[in-house]
Amino acid sequence: MLKIIQIEEERDMLYRILEYLFFFVVLLLLQLFLFNNLNFGVYVNPLVYIAFIILLPMETLPVVMLLSGLLLGCAMDLVMGTAGINTIATLFTAYSRPLLLRLFIGKDDIRDGGVPNLRRLGAGKYFRYSTLVVFLQCFVFFTLESLSWDYYYLTLLRILCSTVVTVVLVYFAQMLFGDGMGRHFGV
Amino acid sequence: MPRETWGITECSRTMIRFILFLKKIYVPLLFILLEALALNFYANSTSYTKARLLGISNAVVGRIYKQFASVGDYFGLRRENEALVSEVARLQNELEAFRMQTGGAQPTDSLLALTGEAAKYYYTTAYVINNSITRQENYITLDKGRRDGVEPNMAIVTPQGTIVGYVLNCSDRFSVGISVLNINFKTGGNIRGKDNFGSLYWDGLDHNYVVLSEIPKYADLQPGDTIVTGYSSIFPPDVEIGCVESFELTSSNYYKVKVKLSTRMSSLKRVLLVRYADAVEQRLLEEQTINGGFAEDYSN
Numbered sequence: 382m383l384k385i386i387q388i389e390e391e392r393d394m395l396y397r398i399l400e401y402l403f404f405f406v407v408l409l410l411l412q413l414f415l416f417n418n419l420n421f422g423v424y425v426n427p428l429v430y431i432a433f434i435i436l437l438p439m440e441t442l443p444v445v446m447l448l449s450g451l452l453l454g455c456a457m458d459l460v461m462g463t464a465g466i467n468t469i470a471t472l473f474t475a476y477s478r479p480l481l482l483r484l485f486i487g488k489d490d491i492r493d494g495g496v497p498n499l500r501r502l503g504a505g506k507y508f509r510y511s512t513l514v515v516f517l518q519c520f521v522f523f524t525l526e527s528l529s530w531d532y533y534y535l536t537l538l539r540i541l542c543s544t545v546v547t548v549v550l551v552y553f554a555q556m557l558f559g560d561g562m563g564r565h566f567g568v
Numbered sequence: 569m570p571r572e573t574w575g576i577t578e579c580s581r582t583m584i585r586f587i588l589f590l591k592k593i594y595v596p597l598l599f600i601l602l603e604a605l606a607l608n609f610y611a612n613s614t615s616y617t618k619a620r621l622l623g624i625s626n627a628v629v630g631r632i633y634k635q636f637a638s639v640g641d642y643f644g645l646r647r648e649n650e651a652l653v654s655e656v657a658r659l660q661n662e663l664e665a666f667r668m669q670t671g672g673a674q675p676t677d678s679l680l681a682l683t684g685e686a687a688k689y690y691y692t693t694a695y696v697i698n699n700s701i702t703r704q705e706n707y708i709t710l711d712k713g714r715r716d717g718v719e720p721n722m723a724i725v726t727p728q729g730t731i732v733g734y735v736l737n738c739s740d741r742f743s744v745g746i747s748v749l750n751i752n753f754k755t756g757g758n759i760r761g762k763d764n765f766g767s768l769y770w771d772g773l774d775h776n777y778v779v780l781s782e783i784p785k786y787a788d789l790q791p792g793d794t795i796v797t798g799y800s801s802i803f804p805p806d807v808e809i810g811c812v813e814s815f816e817l818t819s820s821n822y823y824k825v826k827v828k829l830s831t832r833m834s835s836l837k838r839v840l841l842v843r844y845a846d847a848v849e850q851r852l853l854e855e856q857t858i859n860g861g862f863a864e865d866y867s868n
Binding site: 414418421425443444447454458459462473535 | 617700
């Protein structure tokens, strides 16, 4: 009996990893062929790929978080030709996510685990949490990109506009993929 | 015996403590290490590094970009055709004017007879398959590469003769160029018909405007004046950059001019690539002059 449960758990784990791999590839393609080509001007540059970090299960080990951040950042740097900014920003966001979870979601929810999507957390908690993660990502990204304190108010404007657009797009991403993920796991 | 056992346990206890300690802090350590590596890479990267990265990813996704671009192409055909026809008309006028000047002789023959050598500028066409305007460092991916005779430092201009950027990196089938909308882009700019020149760059604030700085105070500057490329080993002279929108005095001697770009960078499709035949010679001579005896003698 115990053995069967163990096998089922392992199978679920494998499903979950495959689902996240699929999500990773979909996000990469969307960012590359859709969101990078939305030429709305200098102020809106959505970094939707961060949805991957946002929607990793809450019980993910910190070291796994960090390595996924590394993989995601490097992939985005390569296709966007940004030579490191994506990696720096994504590593930072991935590293600070456990802290953000603890700040916004509370110990009980984290202990139960699961995908931190809208359905799991409720609108209030979800939006507070996702907005802050996206803001961190945009803050590091655009500050490093402009690399100067002249016109910092304009960089701030870029950060704010991009954060708002990204939060909305991440909301759609979690509707499309986040709901499907975790259905096997009864969360 | 007991002494040795005591020694081993004490030793292994410190080891265990050390391993436990490492286990506690290895994630922050890894984080700091990875961030330091990434920061180091970013700090040492140039526009060429970025163009090379894009070149690598183009090997994989370039074909897909091409597909997307060719689908989007159909929607702009009408405007594209109109632009081409008006360009043909303009060139016909220029040719007519040239014929008048040379008294009916065949223009190409007379040009060859005059200079005794092949044309100074070589033109070819390419198609923009990826282009961004939203970042501080924007790059353009073109569907022609080394196999089609494209090489680094070729100028990219629109068929209407306005500025776009220049090629940085080529693979066999694709090439990546730096856009005029890149904070690392720099070239010289002239006021058309006048001798005052300044340096042209993008301040990263608006994709419709670039900045021309170091125009001397005594220059006769009017809003609406046309700004064209000046001294450059990449761009042919008189490539249109844009119109003077406004200007202000910075320091006490120089104007900083806000220039409205003539090129609509958000809707680039077909572009011309221009190779300046004597570019290598000019650049070599300039480098020799700067690095060679002249500069040193001068400082002594």
